[in-house]
Amino acid sequence: MALAKTIATQFGVDSTYWNIGAINEDFKNKKLEVVIYGYVSKEARDNNSEPVGWNNLYFNGDDYIQDATRKSVYEKLKTTEFADAVDA
Numbered sequence: 116m117a118l119a120k121t122i123a124t125q126f127g128v129d130s131t132y133w134n135i136g137a138i139n140e141d142f143k144n145k146k147l148e149v150v151i152y153g154y155v156s157k158e159a160r161d162n163n164s165e166p167v168g169w170n171n172l173y174f175n176g177d178d179y180i181q182d183a184t185r186k187s188v189y190e191k192l193k194t195t196e197f198a199d200a201v202d203a
Contacts, residue, residue, distance in 0.1 A: 116134075116185060116186065116189055116202065116203075117132055117133055117134040117157070117160075117189075117202075117203040118132075118133045118134075118151075118189065118192060118193075118197055118200035118201070118202065118203055119131060119132060119133070119200060119201050119202070119203035120133060120197055120199065120200035120201075122153060122168060124153065124167045124168040126167050128155055128167055129155070130153025130154060130155065130166070130167050130168035131153075131154070131155065131156055132153065132154045132155070132156055132157045132159070132160055132203055133151050133152065133153045133154075133168075133197070133200070133203075134151065134152055134154075134160065135149060135150070135151055135152075135185055135188060135189065136150045136151065136152045136166075136169070137149070137150040138150075138183055138185070138188055140182075140183055142181075144175075145175060145176075145179040145181070146173065146174070146175040146179060147173065147174040147175065147178075147179055147180055147183055147188075148171060148172070148173055149171070149172045149173075149174070149188055149191075149192070150169065150170075150171055151169065151170050151172065151192065151197075152166035152168070152169050153166055153167060153168030153169060153170075154166055154167065154168075155167055157203060170196075172192065172195055174191060178191065178194075189202075
């Protein structure tokens with residue numbers, strides 16, 4: 116699973132394919148850190164190219180997802196700057 120959304124990067128190319136690279140859950144403090152990587156395309160990701168974009172997002176308080184799964188995190192990402200992203 117991934118998200119499709121075009122976002123300009125600092126390298127002068129757009130990232131259009133975003134996938135979760137890491138989910139770090141702090142059970143005690145009820146915090147979630149998500150690292151999402153952006154690629155030029157799905158094909159670039161499938162060919163093991165390096166990401167050209169990345170973002171760290173944090174969910175805590177009412178946004179915290181206990182026992183987060185990739186699926187639940189992708190759904191939560193759609194409430195952030197990825198709200199207009201589509202499943203890829």
